[in-house]
Amino acid sequence: MVELIEGELFDAGLWSTYAVSLSKCSILRLSFTPRPINPSSSGVMTMAHLDPAVLRTVVENVLEPSLQRPLGELNAVHAVTLEGDQVAVSIDLGYPAEGVAQALATAIHHAVSRIDGVSKLSVDVDWVIPASPAANAQQAIPGVKNIIAVASGKGGVGKSTTSVNLALALAAEGAEVGILDADIYGPSQHHMLGVGERRPQIVGEGKAQMMVPIEAHGIQSISMGYLVTEQTPMVWRGPMVSGALQQLLMQTRWNDLDYLIIDMPPGTGDIQITLAQRVPVTGAVIVTTPQDIALLDAKKGIEMFRKVSVPVLGVVENMAMHICSQCGHAEHIFGAGGGERIATEYQTALLGSLPLDLSIRELTDSGTPSVAADPDSPIAKAYREIARKLAAQLWLLNLSASPVPEIVVSED
Numbered sequence: 001m002v003e004l005i006e007g008e009l010f011d012a013g014l015w016s017t018y019a020v021s022l023s024k025c026s027i028l029r030l031s032f033t034p035r036p037i038n039p040s041s042s043g044v045m046t047m048a049h050l051d052p053a054v055l056r057t058v059v060e061n062v063l064e065p066s067l068q069r070p071l072g073e074l075n076a077v078h079a080v081t082l083e084g085d086q087v088a089v090s091i092d093l094g095y096p097a098e099g100v101a102q103a104l105a106t107a108i109h110h111a112v113s114r115i116d117g118v119s120k121l122s123v124d125v126d127w128v129i130p131a132s133p134a135a136n137a138q139q140a141i142p143g144v145k146n147i148i149a150v151a152s153g154k155g156g157v158g159k160s161t162t163s164v165n166l167a168l169a170l171a172a173e174g175a176e177v178g179i180l181d182a183d184i185y186g187p188s189q190h191h192m193l194g195v196g197e198r199r200p201q202i203v204g205e206g207k208a209q210m211m212v213p214i215e216a217h218g219i220q221s222i223s224m225g226y227l228v229t230e231q232t233p234m235v236w237r238g239p240m241v242s243g244a245l246q247q248l249l250m251q252t253r254w255n256d257l258d259y260l261i262i263d264m265p266p267g268t269g270d271i272q273i274t275l276a277q278r279v280p281v282t283g284a285v286i287v288t289t290p291q292d293i294a295l296l297d298a299k300k301g302i303e304m305f306r307k308v309s310v311p312v313l314g315v316v317e318n319m320a321m322h323i324c325s326q327c328g329h330a331e332h333i334f335g336a337g338g339g340e341r342i343a344t345e346y347q348t349a350l351l352g353s354l355p356l357d358l359s360i361r362e363l364t365d366s367g368t369p370s371v372a373a374d375p376d377s378p379i380a381k382a383y384r385e386i387a388r389k390l391a392a393q394l395w396l397l398n399l400s401a402s403p404v405p406e407i408v409v410s411e412d
Ligand SMILES: Nc1ncnc2c1ncn2[C@@H]1O[C@H](COP(=O)(O)OP(=O)(O)O)[C@@H](O)[C@H]1O
Pocket: 152, 154, 155, 156, 157, 158, 159, 160, 161, 162, 188, 266, 318, 319, 354, 355, 356, 357, 358, 360, 361, 362, 364, 365
């Protein structure tokens, strides 16, 4: 779907009209046309002064909104072309950026409009999500570019709620996303995604059998909940389920995912460590609530991932404050600033905070999580901002990752 909007952009600027085309294929294009000028009133529109190198430098110095780093530093300026007095800028980001693409295009316009002599400017903002170098490793999960583990030191802090909303938020921002519910004793994604009694289709023969993930709200999903029922006795779950978990990891036929979110089992014991080692996790996100006890467990979570060399992308503080549904008053009932403190202590980022909000629970429990129910609501926007931040961090990580060394075989 392509939407075309035209209107006034900057009242005081040189430019009078703009057109925005937004499409689902992750591209945003802005075209700017100048206000007609009186040739005798200005001597600035001299094309001879337009230098492509200067134009490129100006664009490269614009800050990328999620990482707050210059576009040039991120290798994000795909092209700056000049034809006569018409400039075309094309930007390639490495994360899905639907929510900030327009702001970025506007910032570029702002910067370029200060240069004399440009009569027309078009800005394309697109994204190409790179695969983690580990995506080609032996243990890699086929069809998956990046694996994000969402973990918490303890249960009940909202790890599954955060996982599913972040998965949906990454999709809303323009990525192909899947979620794997690896919580052995308390799978919940089948409920949260409203999948009901559907079971994954099995394709292939014998050892090559694969499960086809179930699509819900635009993301692919596989859950322990699809394999065990509430009637499966607890004593059977351990042995049976650890085999099943291996199957979920290795025998799911994901279809071209930019990101696979793994809703990890709660805790920091052997199961979690083995899981973090068994698949090449690109980065981990730690969910915590602000109570001291939860924060202590969150620290253990960070330490666990560090021990197995998985980069921690940041901390999400859930139930950070309570917003009264009657009067809107915000109260830090579990204490304030805990997430910020551990993020600082462990040199990682506080990716964002979510309030304790009745609608989050109600929507998630009814099978349509907040981001799927209304992607533009303030809560969904908070999840989307966190999703962009963590995906941008992954991009940075993949940018700085050294390429896998080439093995050269010589004769002697
Ligand atoms: N920010 C929130 N506001 C209100 N309720 C929440 C929030 N986050 C989670 N919940 C609710 O808390 C309960 C536990 O969340 P869940 O995601 O299942 O935790 P975990 O996976 O860590 O055990 C669920 O009923 C969920 O709907």
